[in-house]
Amino acid sequence: MNLDAKIPEGPIASKWTNHRFKLKLVNPANKRKYNIIVVGSGLAGGAAAASLAEMGYNVSCFCYQDSPRRAHSIAAQGGINAAKNYQNDGDSVQRLFYDTIKGGDYRAREANVYRLAEVSASIIDQCVAQGVPFAREYGGMLDNRSFGGSQVSRTFYARGQTGQQLLLGVYAQLSRQIGLGQVKMYNRHEMLDLVLVNGHAKGIIARNMVTGEVKRFAADCVVLATGGYGNVFFLSTNAQGCNVTAAYRAYKRGAGFANPCYTQIHPTCIPVHGEQQSKLTLMSESLRNDGRIWVPKDKAVAEKIRKGQMEPSAVAEDARDYFLERKYPSFGNLAPRDISSRSAKEVCDEGRGVANTGLGVFLDFRDAIQRLGEDVVRERYGNLFDMYQCITGHNPYKTPMMIYPAVHYTMGGLWVDYNLESNIPGLFVGGEANFSDHGANRLGASALMQGLSDGYFVLPYTVSDYLARQGVSAAGKVKADAPEFIAVEKEVKDRIKQFMTIKGTKSPRQYHQQVGKIVWEFCGMARSKAGLEKAIVDIQALRADFWKNLRITGEAEGLNQELERAGRVADFLEFGELMCRDALMREESCGGHFRVEHQSEANDPEVKSGLIAPGEAKRDDSKFAFVGVWEYKGDNVPPQLNKEPLVYESVKLSTRSYT
Amino acid sequence: MNIHLKVWRQKQKGDSGKLVSYDVETDEGSSFLEMLDILNEQLVAKGEDSVSFDHDCREGICGMCSLSINGIPHGPDGATTVCQLHMRRFKDGDTLVVEPWRSRAFPVVKDLVVDRGAFDRIIQAGGFITSRTGSAVEANVHPIPKPIADYAMDAASCIGCGACVAACPNSSAMLFTAAKVSHMNSLPQGKAEKDKRTLAMVDRMDAEGFGNCTNYGECQGVCPKEIKLDVIAQLNRDYAVAKTKKFLGAAI
Numbered sequence: 001m002n003l004d005a006k007i008p009e010g011p012i013a014s015k016w017t018n019h020r021f022k023l024k025l026v027n028p029a030n031k032r033k034y035n036i037i038v039v040g041s042g043l044a045g046g047a048a049a050a051s052l053a054e055m056g057y058n059v060s061c062f063c064y065q066d067s068p069r070r071a072h073s074i075a076a077q078g079g080i081n082a083a084k085n086y087q088n089d090g091d092s093v094q095r096l097f098y099d100t101i102k103g104g105d106y107r108a109r110e111a112n113v114y115r116l117a118e119v120s121a122s123i124i125d126q127c128v129a130q131g132v133p134f135a136r137e138y139g140g141m142l143d144n145r146s147f148g149g150s151q152v153s154r155t156f157y158a159r160g161q162t163g164q165q166l167l168l169g170v171y172a173q174l175s176r177q178i179g180l181g182q183v184k185m186y187n188r189h190e191m192l193d194l195v196l197v198n199g200h201a202k203g204i205i206a207r208n209m210v211t212g213e214v215k216r217f218a219a220d221c222v223v224l225a226t227g228g229y230g231n232v233f234f235l236s237t238n239a240q241g242c243n244v245t246a247a248y249r250a251y252k253r254g255a256g257f258a259n260p261c262y263t264q265i266h267p268t269c270i271p272v273h274g275e276q277q278s279k280l281t282l283m284s285e286s287l288r289n290d291g292r293i294w295v296p297k298d299k300a301v302a303e304k305i306r307k308g309q310m311e312p313s314a315v316a317e318d319a320r321d322y323f324l325e326r327k328y329p330s331f332g333n334l335a336p337r338d339i340s341s342r343s344a345k346e347v348c349d350e351g352r353g354v355a356n357t358g359l360g361v362f363l364d365f366r367d368a369i370q371r372l373g374e375d376v377v378r379e380r381y382g383n384l385f386d387m388y389q390c391i392t393g394h395n396p397y398k399t400p401m402m403i404y405p406a407v408h409y410t411m412g413g414l415w416v417d418y419n420l421e422s423n424i425p426g427l428f429v430g431g432e433a434n435f436s437d438h439g440a441n442r443l444g445a446s447a448l449m450q451g452l453s454d455g456y457f458v459l460p461y462t463v464s465d466y467l468a469r470q471g472v473s474a475a476g477k478v479k480a481d482a483p484e485f486i487a488v489e490k491e492v493k494d495r496i497k498q499f500m501t502i503k504g505t506k507s508p509r510q511y512h513q514q515v516g517k518i519v520w521e522f523c524g525m526a527r528s529k530a531g532l533e534k535a536i537v538d539i540q541a542l543r544a545d546f547w548k549n550l551r552i553t554g555e556a557e558g559l560n561q562e563l564e565r566a567g568r569v570a571d572f573l574e575f576g577e578l579m580c581r582d583a584l585m586r587e588e589s590c591g592g593h594f595r596v597e598h599q600s601e602a603n604d605p606e607v608k609s610g611l612i613a614p615g616e617a618k619r620d621d622s623k624f625a626f627v628g629v630w631e632y633k634g635d636n637v638p639p640q641l642n643k644e645p646l647v648y649e650s651v652k653l654s655t656r657s658y659t
Numbered sequence: 660m661n662i663h664l665k666v667w668r669q670k671q672k673g674d675s676g677k678l679v680s681y682d683v684e685t686d687e688g689s690s691f692l693e694m695l696d697i698l699n700e701q702l703v704a705k706g707e708d709s710v711s712f713d714h715d716c717r718e719g720i721c722g723m724c725s726l727s728i729n730g731i732p733h734g735p736d737g738a739t740t741v742c743q744l745h746m747r748r749f750k751d752g753d754t755l756v757v758e759p760w761r762s763r764a765f766p767v768v769k770d771l772v773v774d775r776g777a778f779d780r781i782i783q784a785g786g787f788i789t790s791r792t793g794s795a796v797e798a799n800v801h802p803i804p805k806p807i808a809d810y811a812m813d814a815a816s817c818i819g820c821g822a823c824v825a826a827c828p829n830s831s832a833m834l835f836t837a838a839k840v841s842h843m844n845s846l847p848q849g850k851a852e853k854d855k856r857t858l859a860m861v862d863r864m865d866a867e868g869f870g871n872c873t874n875y876g877e878c879q880g881v882c883p884k885e886i887k888l889d890v891i892a893q894l895n896r897d898y899a900v901a902k903t904k905k906f907l908g909a910a911i
Binding site for chain 2: 140173178393
């Protein structure tokens with residue numbers, strides 16, 4: 001597998017400028033001869049589609065929702081980072097770059113991250129020009145807040161709906177191009193496979209979800225911006241439709257899948273309430289500023305609370321275990337995301353969890369209310385308390401909140417080079433679907449930044465360069481009736497037919513729940529060799545059962561949401577195994593990937609010196625400073641690992657410490 | 660808790676549909692859509708076609724979910740989408756009638772799923788501020804007073820779900836269109852295309868078959884984002900100005 005990252009020569013600060021000059025251009029009069037497929041209409045896909053159309057290319061854009069405005073970028077709450085230094089607090093491109101590399105636990109590619117920081121300021125300019133109503137100060141200037149433990153205030157926000165407003169900005173630009181006829185929009189279309197012609201990505205097979213028709217779409221290149229794979233866990237903060245199918249199908253056609261085990265788990269979500277639960281809801285981490293996290297010291301007390309035989313407020317002070325304050329006295333309840341999440345899991349595994357499922361810990365505002373008064377607490381957290389009460393029916397002013405960690409972002413994705421091009425020529429990948437910028441852990445307010453950076457400021461240049469290199473004589477030459485298209489279309493149709501003819505007893509949802517449980521248990525917050533090996537066997541068995549006992553009601557023609565889910569679950573059943581293999585291979589802990597065998601211990605020098613607490617992720621830079629890129633080798637054949645070494649020229653590798 | 664459902668079943672666009680009764684055993688902690696998930700699992704277990712309904716984020720922001728419960732879009736609670744409605748809101752033994760949005764401009768695709776493409780086309784007609792990628796000036800060049808920025812944000816919080824249309828006896832899309840017009844027309848960046856935008860969006864809205872606004876105010880009552888009728892007043896004002904200028908031949 002060719003993993004040439006194509007990192008430009010020269011000092012890091014001038015790489016992108018120099019590279020842009022070297023990229024080839026397409027003559028304005030020739031742009032209309034090229035066709036580009038963009039799959040996904042979120043921040044990365046929508047921005048790329050709109051920008052490429054503005055340049056004069058013919059763009060076809062696909063989304064599975066009923067409108068491009070519904071892509072899951074819409075759900076991001078907190079904000080978007082940019083190195084504007086409007087607060088005069090010492091921010092700079094260099095600092096945002098450094099924070100992102102460090103936050104990613106030194107597992108991201110330097111050159112890409114620097115470019116992300118470099119274009120961040122232009123993103124804000126672009127969004128403001130589109131009419132994104134960012135929060136402002138009374139003087140009319142843009143407001144910022146600090147976010148995710150950053151020491152500078154560089155986060156721009158639009159109330160708690162920043163993702164929504166940025167996406168609506170993208171949607172407006174995309175809509176303008178649709179109205180002009182420059183983008184052909186395919187709503188309610190799901191990409192089911194990628195088509196290669198002479199080794200280059202030249203089109204897709206998509207199913208019209210309303211009519212059930214499977215169709216071939218040809219173009220001069222393909223951009224995937226299809227989001228993350230958090231729904232492999234079944235329960236996550238992702239939207240119901242989020243899936244890995246587009247990326248996984250590309251992987252099966254030869255694209256490398258990088259770092260699939262890097263997933264981020266957020267500590268402050270509302271706990272699962274029962275078996276029928278379909279989704280988890282995130283609450284802002286800011287709650288940990290004033291809330292104290294605890295569980296009862298005694299298992300028997302926890303059980304009484306779970307059964308509703310005892311009120312949490314009746315637990316005496318010395319019977320409570322404020323476990324984060326106990327274990328990490330200097331961080332307390334503000335311990336980093338990964339540590340807080342794992343600690344909550346540990347106490348629940350010990351049988352001391354609360355909530356009816358036993359999978360929850362208290363986040364108690366009793367002391368804050370006593371100290372500050374209910375009015376101050378309401379002013380700070382009122383909207384979050386209301387949301388909590390709406391979902392759980394409990395009043396957090398009277399009884400402690402309950403929280404539990406949940407999956408909400410995936411750092412892994414399709415491997416891409418500096419141009420965001422995968423190892424398949426002509427296949428570009430943007431946004432959460434690629435692996436490039438966040439390493440092993442993403443910082444808060446950086447997902448929106450990356451999506452828009454890729455879509456507005458990187459892909460338009462690099463896609464043009466690819467098209468220019470193919471030459472104008474090749475433009476529009478590949479047609480959807482080429483034999484390669486017919487062959488892949490047949491495979492897709494056969495697969496649908498196979499789903500429909502199994503006629504077993506179990507719904508796609510049941511399989512989704514089951515694979516989610518396996519992946520969550522063994523490839524979630526804490527991973528071990530034995531657990532991962534078991535997970536791989538369990539997933540293989542479940543997959544075999546799926547192809548024997550799946551039941552889909554209704555028909556393949558027309559709208560069929562069971563069939564849609566079956567296709568996605570079939571891919572999760574393969575992808576889950578790939579994740580576990582990656583986690584098993586990575587014999588270190590870094591960022592969101594925590595191997596219990598590799599954690600800091602009391603007598604490590606970094607712990608003794610007070611730099612880090614025991615139980616934190618322990619990297620192994622000598623062996624694992626690389627991107628793990630998996631190559632598909634056939635069904636039920638282990639994939640092959642390829643490595644892109646990570647070379648750090650501008651930052652020095654060090655132990656991540658947040659003391 | 661046990662819930663009696665009467666659910667609109669319709670195989671495809673143009674077919675005649677009907678209400679079909681189902682009983683579902685659920686619990687109070689489930690969301691309304693999770694209750695429908697349970698129903699669908701029951702139907703699949705019996706080998707019957709599951710009920711199709713639109714939903715995605717299930718946290719009240721994507722605007723995809725679109726059901727009426729007992730005739731009220733998004734159900735009985737104000738300021739919420741149906742995905743955020745929980746079963747504890749109902750009583751054991753309740754009978755609930757579940758229907759898709761009802762509007763000529765939103766044809767039923769299947770069961771509870773409707774086609775809201777008309778909304779997209781209204782935005783395509785003019786719901787944007789033309790700003791090519793790369794052409795933006797420095798973001799702080801134009802200060803925007805906080806009250807104006809806040810007003811624009813209030814209007815921009817529309818999620819495009821279509822409840823306003825479903826609730827309106829005239830099937831008017833004025834609240835939706837006016838929210839976008841108000842958001843963009845009130846900002847300095849949006850002034851250049853203000854008249855053109857307003858006329859184009861209203862023309863498209865009319866062409867899509869939405870009815871007129873006669874100030875029932877039902878839209879405001881069901882809007883999950885609490886968008887107020889004030890935006891319609893602004894649309895009417897901006898439309899009158901744009902139309903007059905056009906009539907007088909003033910440069911637009």
